[in-house]
Amino acid sequence: MHSEKQSVVLIGMPGVGKSTLGVLLAKELGLEFVDTDLSIQTREGKTLQEIMDERGYLELRAVEAQVLLELNFDSAKVVATGGSAVYSPQGMEHLQASSHVVYLSLSLSALRERIHNYEQRGIARAPGQSFESLMEERVQLYRRYADTEIDCEQKTPQQCLQAILTALAKLGLPLKG
Template identity: 50%
Template sequence: MHHHKNIILIGMPGAGKSTVGVILAKSLGMRFIDTDILIQERTGRMLQAILDEDGPDAFGRIEEETVLSLHAEHAVIATGGSVVCSEAAMAHLKAGGMVVYLEISYDEMERRLKNITTRGIVLLPGQSLRGMYDERVPLYERYADLTVASSGEGLESVVGNVLEVV
């Protein structure tokens, strides 16, 4: 592992990017950055408030700007599930490290997203959770350098699987 490089976690809402990311950063002695938290710090608002008040397009622009302004080294970066909708953001992240896709099934995602209305999940107008899932899977697969199956796995197990491949 080139430790000046970053490890970028991508995947569906509920895939465990933030939780796995914290443990991974501790295990590897790296910084931890959560782009959703950066967006909240930058805007002074919760993700859901941005989505409710400004809509998904505006949220996407803020997310892209936030990611493009990030110049991290030696960090584990947990991204929002919608970051793959921005080619510019993904090119920027990929240039700085290895992209790991935490893959979960649709059923697993649905189970984990009990609090969907307050989670700040980017759904397009009229888009169902299933529609969002089906639209994003090919994007995650396109950008991933590595894929780690995370359905039905405990956190420690997922972290172990990521550690094996990075």
């Protein structure tokens, strides 16, 4: 394993565009792409919402923590995490050890425009917890673990991608091309 960080991990609220930007970034950098929400669903054979409905949000977070800890960084990759990845200190430390962690931020109003299925989306939160309360709780954690923050407000996916690439270059990620 290389001592320098060659992977990129995207963190942020549901709806911010981690999966979309992760695919674009992986293509741009010529790296493997991993979506941890999909990894959880594949591993469990259920949607995130089904896991929460059957076993509760804390169990979903526990499964997510395991998926994060099992990620192998022998080869560089781009990882889009679930919005609740930051609740696992061990998982985040594992990601930070070999990756540049990029927090994608967006205003509450912009996220509300993007998320129309909050109740059914499989968002790991306490029963009855509002989206505002969840965002307030998580933003502090995103900022704690991030190497850099990209404001995606009023930006196209391509503009966000360019901002990420610029930030990664400043962090010293060896960019291809």
